[in-house]
Amino acid sequence: xxxMVNELIHYRELLYILTWRDIKIRYKxxxxxxxxxxxxxxxxxxxxxIMKLAFSFISGKPFNVMDLASISVKALPWSxxxxxxxxxxxxxxxxxxxxxxxxxxxxxxxLAAILANLFDFVIAxxxxxxxxxxxxxxxxxxxxxxxxxxxxxxxxxAGIAFVLSCANLFFRDVKYIxxxxxxxxxxxxxxxxxxxxxxxxxxxxxxxxxxxILEQINNVVVLHQPPDLFWxxxxxxxxxxxxxxxxxxxxxxxxxxxxxx
Amino acid sequence: MSExxxxxxxxxxxxxxxxxxxxxxxxxxxxxxxxxSGNRSSELSGMxxxxxxxxxxxxxxxxxxxxxxxxxxxxxxxLKILSGILRPTSGKIxxxxxxxxxxxxxxxFHQDLTGRENxxxxxxxxxxxxxxxxxxxxxxxxxxxxxxxxxxPVKRFSSGMYARLGFSxxxxxxxxxxxxxxxxxxxxxxxxxxxxxxxxxxxxKNIAIIFVSHNLESVNVLCSKTALIKKxxxxxxxxxxxxxxxxxxxxxEEAVDVATExxxxxxxxxxxxxxxxxxxxxxxxxxxxxxxxxxxxxxECQLGFLIHRLSDGLSICDYNLPLNSIKRADSSGDTxxxxxxxxxxxxxxxxxxxxxxxxxPSATFLTRVKNIAYFSVEERVSWHGVTHISPLLHSIG
Ligand SMILES: Nc1ncnc2c1ncn2[C@@H]1O[C@H](COP(=O)(O)OP(=O)(O)O)[C@@H](O)[C@H]1O
Ligand SMILES: [Mg+2]
Numbered sequence: 001x002x003x004m005v006n007e008l009i010h011y012r013e014l015l016y017i018l019t020w021r022d023i024k025i026r027y028k029x030x031x032x033x034x035x036x037x038x039x040x041x042x043x044x045x046x047x048x049x050i051m052k053l054a055f056s057f058i059s060g061k062p063f064n065v066m067d068l069a070s071i072s073v074k075a076l077p078w079s080x081x082x083x084x085x086x087x088x089x090x091x092x093x094x095x096x097x098x099x100x101x102x103x104x105x106x107x108x109x110x111l112a113a114i115l116a117n118l119f120d121f122v123i124a125x126x127x128x129x130x131x132x133x134x135x136x137x138x139x140x141x142x143x144x145x146x147x148x149x150x151x152x153x154x155x156x157x158a159g160i161a162f163v164l165s166c167a168n169l170f171f172r173d174v175k176y177i178x179x180x181x182x183x184x185x186x187x188x189x190x191x192x193x194x195x196x197x198x199x200x201x202x203x204x205x206x207x208x209x210x211x212x213i214l215e216q217i218n219n220v221v222v223l224h225q226p227p228d229l230f231w232x233x234x235x236x237x238x239x240x241x242x243x244x245x246x247x248x249x250x251x252x253x254x255x256x257x258x259x260x261x
Numbered sequence: 262m263s264e265x266x267x268x269x270x271x272x273x274x275x276x277x278x279x280x281x282x283x284x285x286x287x288x289x290x291x292x293x294x295x296x297x298s299g300n301r302s303s304e305l306s307g308m309x310x311x312x313x314x315x316x317x318x319x320x321x322x323x324x325x326x327x328x329x330x331x332x333x334x335x336x337x338x339x340l341k342i343l344s345g346i347l348r349p350t351s352g353k354i355x356x357x358x359x360x361x362x363x364x365x366x367x368x369x370f371h372q373d374l375t376g377r378e379n380x381x382x383x384x385x386x387x388x389x390x391x392x393x394x395x396x397x398x399x400x401x402x403x404x405x406x407x408x409x410x411x412x413x414p415v416k417r418f419s420s421g422m423y424a425r426l427g428f429s430x431x432x433x434x435x436x437x438x439x440x441x442x443x444x445x446x447x448x449x450x451x452x453x454x455x456x457x458x459x460x461x462x463x464x465x466k467n468i469a470i471i472f473v474s475h476n477l478e479s480v481n482v483l484c485s486k487t488a489l490i491k492k493x494x495x496x497x498x499x500x501x502x503x504x505x506x507x508x509x510x511x512x513x514e515e516a517v518d519v520a521t522e523x524x525x526x527x528x529x530x531x532x533x534x535x536x537x538x539x540x541x542x543x544x545x546x547x548x549x550x551x552x553x554x555x556x557x558x559x560x561e562c563q564l565g566f567l568i569h570r571l572s573d574g575l576s577i578c579d580y581n582l583p584l585n586s587i588k589r590a591d592s593s594g595d596t597x598x599x600x601x602x603x604x605x606x607x608x609x610x611x612x613x614x615x616x617x618x619x620x621x622p623s624a625t626f627l628t629r630v631k632n633i634a635y636f637s638v639e640e641r642v643s644w645h646g647v648t649h650i651s652p653l654l655h656s657i658g
Contacts, residue, residue, distance in 0.1 A: 017385040025373050101368035102386055103345040173284040255348040258341065259276070260283070 001244075004251055007105050015108050015115070022087075022116035037120035038127050041079040045072045048192040069137050069222045072128055074191045074214045077153055080121040081210055082182045087113040088161035089178045092169045092257065100258045107250060110161040114154065132221075140224035146217065149227070152239050153213050159242035162250040169257060190215055206231050209238040265357065266438050266469035267320040267343060272352030274313040274338055274493075312338050313349070314493045322437075325460070325470040327484030327501060329477065329508050335493045336473045340364055340440045343471070358437030358469070361387050366427025366444045372416040376407065379415055380430055387434045397433050404459075405429035406452070424448045432459050439463060442473045457483060477505050477611050478572035502639065506539055509571070509611055509635040523627035525616050527552040530634045541605045541638050543649040549614060549634065550600045555627060557620050559584045559597070562627065565617040566601055570610050570647070571635075577612065577647070581619065606649040611637040 008015075026036065048071035056063040088110040092099055095109055168174040186192070189211045195202040206212045212235040216227035313335045320326045328336050341347040343354060344362035369386040370379045380401055384394040402408045405425045407418075415423065424447040431439070439460070445453050453476075460470055460483055474480050480487055480501060487504040489496040497504050528551045532538045541547055555562060562584040568577040587599040614636075617629040 013391055014385045017382055017391075021371055021374065021378075021382055024378070025371065028373055097365075097368050098386065100346065101364045102362070104386065104388075171283060171285045171288065173286055177285075258346045 004105075004107075004247070008107060011104055011108060014104060015112055018108060018112035019115040019119070022112055023119050026116070037123040040083065040120075041072075041076045041124050041128075044075040044079050044186075044191070048072075048075060051192050065135055065137075066222065069132060069135060070194070070218050071192060072131070073221050074218055076121060076124050076128060077150070077214060077217060078186070078189065078191045078210075079124070080117050081153065081157055082185070083120065084114045084117040084157045085160060085164065085178065085182060087117060088157075089164045089168050089175050092165050093172065093261065096261045099261050106254050106257055107162070107247070110165045110250075111158065114157055114161060118154065137222060138224065140220075142220040142224055142226050145220040145227055149213055149217050149220065149232075152236055153210070155243050156209055156213070156235070156239035159239060159244075159246045162243075162246040166250050166253055169261060170253075185210075194218075206234075209235045264321050265319050265355070266322050266324075267357075267471070268353075268355040269319070269339075269343070270317050270353040270355075272313055272316045272339075272342060272349045272354060273311060274335075274342060274347065275309050275350040276312045278308050278310055312493050313342070316352075316490075316493075316495050318488060318495065318498055320438075320469045320471060322469050323464055323467040324486065325464055325472055325484045327480035327487035327504075328471060328473045328490060329475070329480060329487060329505065330490040330496075334490045336490055337364060337442055339490070340442050340471065340473065344440060356438065359388065359435075360438040360440065361431055361434045361436035362440040362442075363428065363431045363444050364440070364442045366431075366447075367415070367423045368427075370415050370423070370427070373414055375414055376411040376418070376426055377402075379426065383427070383430045384434070387431060389434055401429045401433050404432065404455075420447045421449060421452070425452055428452075428456055432456070436468060438469045438471075440471045440473075443475060445474070445479070446476065453479070476572050477508075481505065481609075502637070505611060506637055509539065509637060522554070522556055523618060524554045525551050525618065525628055525630050525633070526554075528614075528616065528630070528633045530614070530636055539636050541607075541636050543605055543608065543638065543640060543644070544651070545605045546602060547605055547636075548600050548602050550598070551616065552596060552598050553584075553587070553618065554596045555584070555618060556595050557627065559587060559589070561620055561622050563619045563621065564599075564601075565615075565619055565629075567615040567617075569613050569615065569632075571613055572610060575647070577607065584618070605638060606651075607638045608644050608646045608649055609638055609640050610647075611635065 049068065052063055052067050052071065055061075091109040091113045092106065099106065099109075164174065164178060168178075188205070189208055190205050191214060195205040195211065195215055198205060206215060212231040216232055216235070219225045219227050316335075316339060318326070328339065330336055338347065340362060341364060342349050343356065344360060344364070345356075346362075346364070367379075367383070369383040371382060374382060377398070380398060381391070381394055384401075385391065402411050405411075405422075405428075407422050407425055410418065410422065415426070418426070424444060428445065428448070431441075441460070445456050448456065457479055460472070463470060464483075470483070472480060472483055484501050486499060487501040488498040489504050489508050497507050528549065530538055531548045531550060532541075533546050533548065535548075538547065549566075553564075560583075563581040564584050566578075566580045566582055569575065570577055582601070587597045589595070589597045612635065613632040614634040615629070615631045616633055618627040619625075620627050
C-alpha cells in the first residue's frame, strides 16, 4: 500500500499533465469551448425541470424555486459522476499506445480522467453558485460539509473507475454495459426527486452510496441542514472500502495490461 | 553506484498465440463449452509459446549493447521487460538508475496537440519534471530541427518529423540507461547520423545503452558488444563484428537451393586459396563459384551479378555477364560449373550477393536468386565510405 502511494506521488506531475491533456483536447475539439462543461449538466437540469413540472401538474402541488435549486445542485455532481465513469472506463483502451509502449503506474489514467471531469465540475459549479446567489437561496455554516462530501464522491468514483477501466481492458464490451447502466441509473438515484418521497422505502434508495452523497449535498447546500450522519458514515465506509479494494485489484492486474491490450 | 547498470538473469517470457477472448460475449459461451467438455487446460497450453527463452546478459555503465536478430525474435519484448512494461514469466531483472526507453517514438504523442505541447506531454511521460522541460525546451526544438512546425498539431507531421521530435525528447531526458528500439529508421540519414553522434556522446557520459537496429552499420559504429537473438534464444553475445558475421552467415544456412529446369545452386564465396570466406578485406580478390542449369543456349543468356550493401540496400554494382564464356559440363547436358572472380574494392560494411539468369531473345528471367551469399568487409585501419579507390598520400617534387 505504502509503495503504491509513493509511486503515485513520484508521478504526480504526469498526472497533472495527462489531466491537462484531456482537458485541452476536449476544449480544443468542441467549438463551444468552456460551454461544454456547463452544457451537459444543463441538459440534466432541463430534463429534471420537465419531470418536476409534469409531477406538479398531476399532483397539483406548485413548482417552486427550491425544487429548481435542488435539482441543479444534485445534477452537477451527478453529471460529474457519470462523466468520470464514462471516461475512465475507456481510458486504458483509448491510451493503448501508452499502455503497451511506456512504463508508468497505470492508475494515472483513470485518475486523470476523473480530474479532468472534476475540472468541468468546478467550472459548472461556479456558474451555478452565481445563479443560486441571484436566486437568493441563502447560505449557512452547513456548507462547510460540502468539501468533505465532494471528496467522498471523488473517492467513490475512483473506486468504481479502477474496476471498470480494468474490466474494459480485459473484456471490451464492458463499456456498452456501463453505458446502459448509466442511462438507467438516474431512475434509481435521487437526482430529480427526494428519497423521502418514498417513505419507508427511502433507505433502499440511499443504500446506493451515490444517492446518499447527493442527498447530503442537497441537505447542506439547499436545505441548510446538517447531513444525516448515519447515511454519511455509511457512504464514507462504502467509498473507502471500495476504493482500497479496487485499487488493489487494479494494481494486481496491472502487469497484464501491456500484454492483453 | 554499482558498475552494472542492467542485468537479466535467466529471463523467460511466455505469450499466448492466436485469438483471445476479449469480450464477455465470447467468454460466456466459451466457459460453458469448456465446463461441459472439461478439457480446458490442454487447449490452452497448445496456444502458449516462449517468446524469450533463458536470456541472460548484463550491461555496464558507459557501455552500448547492440541487439540484432530477425523480426519477431523477441528484441522488443526484451526491452519491454527491462523497462517494466511487461513482467517476465520467470527470471530476474536488475535495473540500477533512471531508465528511458524509446520503444516507439512518439508513442505518447497526442495527434491534436502541437509539437510544443507534445514536448511537455512526452517529456513528463518519460519522467522529466516540468521545470526541466521548460529549461531544455529550446534545446529540444533545436535538436529536432523542426522549429518551423513546432506549433503545428502533430497530426500534420510526416513520420520522419515524428521520429525527429520523439528522439529529441528522449535524448534530453538525461537518462542513466537508454533503451532504443528500431526507431531511427524513419528519420533521414542526416538525422540518423546526428542521433548516432548523440548516443556516442552518451557513452562518454557513462550512460548505459541498449540499441536495437536493423541498420548493422549503426550497430557497428555505436556498440562494442552485440547480442544476436533468434526465435527467443540468445545465440551469441560478444564482439560486434563477430556477432554481425554470425547473423549474416546464419541467414546463409537457411537459403535453400532446389535444382529445377533453370537454376543456380551451390553458390560459394571463396578466397584465392579456395577457402570459404565471409570476411574480406579491401583489395582482396574473391571468387564466387556456382553451378547452373539452363535449358536455353548459353549464347542467348546473361548472368546477372549484383551486390547490395545490407545496411541501406544501396546497389553497389549490377553487372550482366554473357554466359557464353562458360562451358557445359558435358556437351549434351544443360549444367555447368562457373565462377566469377572479382576485386573487393569496398570499404567497411556488410554486403549481399544476388544472381540471376536472363534470356534476352525472350526477355525473361530464367531464374533469380536473391541474397545467395553474404560477406562483410573489415579494414585494417579506419576507412569509411563505399568504394575503395586506393588513395595514396605522398609529397611531390
Ligand atoms: N502481447 C503479445 N501477445 C502475444 N504475443 C506477442 C505479444 N507481444 C509480442 N508477441 C510475440 O512475441 C514475439 C516477439 O516479438 P517482438 O519482441 O516484438 O519481436 P522483435 O524482435 O521483432 O522486436 C513475436 O512472435 C510476437 O508475435
Ligand atoms: Mg521489434
